[in-house]
């Protein structure tokens with residue numbers, strides 16, 4: 375089988391298939407560290423979907439895989455605050471989250487009316503992607519760099535395909551429902567933070583910071599339809615200033631990294647099989663801002679669909 379893409383979706387799909395004994399090839403236009411996946415925050419959770427929603431299952435599958443008995447490089451489970459500006463804005467199922475505790479009034483920064491603490495897994499994506507590449511490599515599979523111009527050309531290379539092209543699926547699968555949702559990754563030196571903070575609901579702009587040992591990943595922006603990959607220094611300054619209003623220790627923190635990623639936005643994740651020139655093609659793309667969270671669940675479903 376051929377997996378197209380080596381972001382978190384492609385690598386995870388390839389690992390599940392290869393570890394199940396399938397013969398796997400991975401072709402990707404970009405190295406894993408150059409993908410949108412490398413730019414993600416990344417929080418895995420909170421999973422606040424109803425239990426019968428398929429996204430609930432995907433998220434829980436990833437959390438189980440990454441927080442089970444085996445330590446996974448890049449994965450931590452920090453405690454942090456999830457806050458909203460309106461009062462009484464507690465989302466459904468929040469009280470099911472591990473470590474749930476309502477914020478005391480002194481835990482709410484000025485301007486915020488609701489908040490709670492929870493323990494939410496986080497992934498340091500550059501470290502984690504290296505781990506995925508290494509884990510795939512132990513099955514004898516290496517990522518080949520190359521751009522496929524159509525699913526038909528992919529179908530000439532293997533008996534089955536899994537399309538994990540992220541935003542690239544817009545052209546590859548001629549899917550006009552896929553849209554870029556721009557977001558910068560701003561990383562600063564950690565001035566001593568050990569809890570995360572995120573404002574909800576996520577609109578175009580929000581305040582968030584996520585400590586990972588010696589560095590902190592700051593959020594957030596999600597600009598629908600914008601595909602400008604050039605980092606804007608004034609945007610990084612504005613993000614840092616907004617975070618410093620909530621956490622004064624961040625004021626003036628040294629910026630270590632500033633990149634931009636394009637989330638593969640779509641009204642719904644595309645996870646289904648179709649026939650391409652007599653070959654089975656499973657699509658696994660369009661995960662928007664939750665592709666890391668959904669990765670292990672979607673990958674398992676994609677591999678099942680290869681033979682369903």
Ligand SMILES: Cc1cc2nc3c(=O)[nH]c(=O)nc-3n(C[C@H](O)[C@H](O)[C@H](O)COP(=O)(O)OP(=O)(O)OC[C@H]3O[C@@H](n4cnc5c(N)ncnc54)[C@H](O)[C@@H]3O)c2cc1C
Nearest residue numbers: 379380381383403404411417522540542557635665666667
């Ligand atoms: C700022 C930011 C913060 C985020 N935070 C989070 C978070 O906290 N939690 C979370 O779960 N998600 C988060 N996300 C979303 C997450 O990054 C994406 O949903 C996820 O990375 C999508 O992964 P993917 O593997 O499907 O796509 P990508 O990572 O984009 O990988 C696509 C792959 O397909 C390849 N490709 C594309 N077209 C072709 C082609 N024609 N031929 C060959 N190869 C091709 C590319 O080269 C690449 O290898 C965030 C995103 C951003 C930008």
